[in-house]
Amino acid sequence: MERTQFVKPKSLKNTHHNYCPGCGHGIIHRIIAEIIDELNIREKTIAVAPVGCAVFAYDYWDFDVTEAPHGRPPAVATGIKRVLPDRIVFTYQGDGDLAAIGTAEIIHAANRSENITVIFVNNTVYGMTQGQMAPTTLIGQKTLTTPYGRDANRDGYPLKVCELLSVLDGTKFSARGMVTNPKEIIKTKSLIKKAFFKQIENKGFSIVEVLSMCPSGLHMNPIETKEWVEKELTKFFPLGVFKDV
């Protein structure tokens, strides 16, 4: 008897990715594509891609995707969702995009409870620009712009986005997962699916932060990166659901 072992989601294009070996973006793109197929919403989904490595997301997903200026996906998504309220609109943003240059937009989109879903990829580093300190870089972590390690006295503290947004009345779902192993990938997928459900049910703003791997930016090999995310990153960024109303 023949059995299908592997099917590419309909929402993923049949193309090569430009991501580095060990990068988490490919996994996250895939689980989003699987969810969109499973929810049968591919034909009414409009995504907003960030500036950063995932800027090319529109070349990988097979549904409508627009570019947005750096940090502005929540505002662009607002402009889409307000005029097409029956479409499914989500943003895909990195830590620099969402938690540094785009802090005003994310806080106000959440506070207005825009009925959109935000996928926030936190790998603690600016991957595309060669590995500078991100707003989520850990204290002591070395990056291109913190060669002696992040110093709280000079650079401040890593930003806990999910916890921060959870205090806003507009945030209806806020959760953090990671994509370092199959078990965690499955758990994260269920969080993202739940976030999309919130939108489908018109509940309002939902965000899932995904702790991810950037071996190139972190200057570790893929295995070390994965272990570092699991052991070190989760100490400061605990996994779980912070808000579900």
Add this chain to the structure above:
Amino acid sequence: MKKVLQGNIALCEGAIEGGLDAYYAYPITPQNEISAYFAEVLPQKNKVFLQAESEIAAINMVFGTAVTGKRAMTSSSSPGISLMQEGISYLCGCELPCVIVNVMRGGPGLGNISGSQQDYFQATRGGGHGDYHTIVLAPFSVKEIYEFAKESFLLAEKYRIPVLILYDGYLGQTMEIFDTDSNEEKLNVKIDQNIDKSWVLDGAKNRPSRKIRSLLMAEGELEQHNLKLKEKYTQIKKNEIRVKFYEIEDAKIGLVAYGIAARAALEAVYKLKNKNIKVGLIRPQTLWPFPYNEIKNLSNYIKKFLVVEMSSLGQMVEDVKLAVEGNAEVFFYGRGGGALVSSNEIIKKVLEIY
């Protein structure tokens, strides 16, 4: 229908007549009547009004609505328009139609809240990065604000380009009577075929998925895109220049002014006509594309031009110099910092150079 409206309200009514779907903006003086009006009226019409957290967010909300093919607009005044420049560059790169209104105030910096014409460079040169233009409409009456706003979406969609409506704080506050049925002061935008909407993002139903982007990284790809935009700008220059002439046939001096400065200039023209001093007025209604050829042709017999602007530096005066190509003398009279130009001051200047 006869109406008595303030300029800023005429803008709102024109935009609604023109099919506005969504308006996003952040408060700034002197154009707050616009958001107050839309906040009240748009929800009644099931259209979108949203007060954004910043001008940066507002222009990006416009971007979001524009990718869906719906008609989006924002308005602001000079400092707020500066904040939108990044977004405008993206809108041009992505070829997204929309309408942006700048009710100019004095600058630089926080400046003041009086009307001015100090954003001409920013509007016509592109204040953002990269090779691009936006169409710039410069109404000089409440009726023109109404008509330009009404037709601006059509113009934007015809070329997939942002249209900037540029006027000053004084005109925005001016109240005038006008007739919506009269054909005067219309842009008369011509649409030859159905407007192409095959680029719109509204969900990939019964069609391949689409993407909207300005990032073009492949070898030579961006240059091709730049050349495509250039061709579009060439078409706009060919089709969409609008300029009005007054008493120009036997003029010895040509005044050049736009917006509210042109009203003072026009008064000067008629006052001087009574004294048998032959002065005409050239009034560009589009600042980009600019009527270079029209002014150049006039320089065959008009050897002196006086550019009048509400700017201390003089900004449009540079375009007039480019237009005459050294074939005539170009003089400048202007006042900045929110000061108004008056017909008497213009007359004094004319008599100096006549």
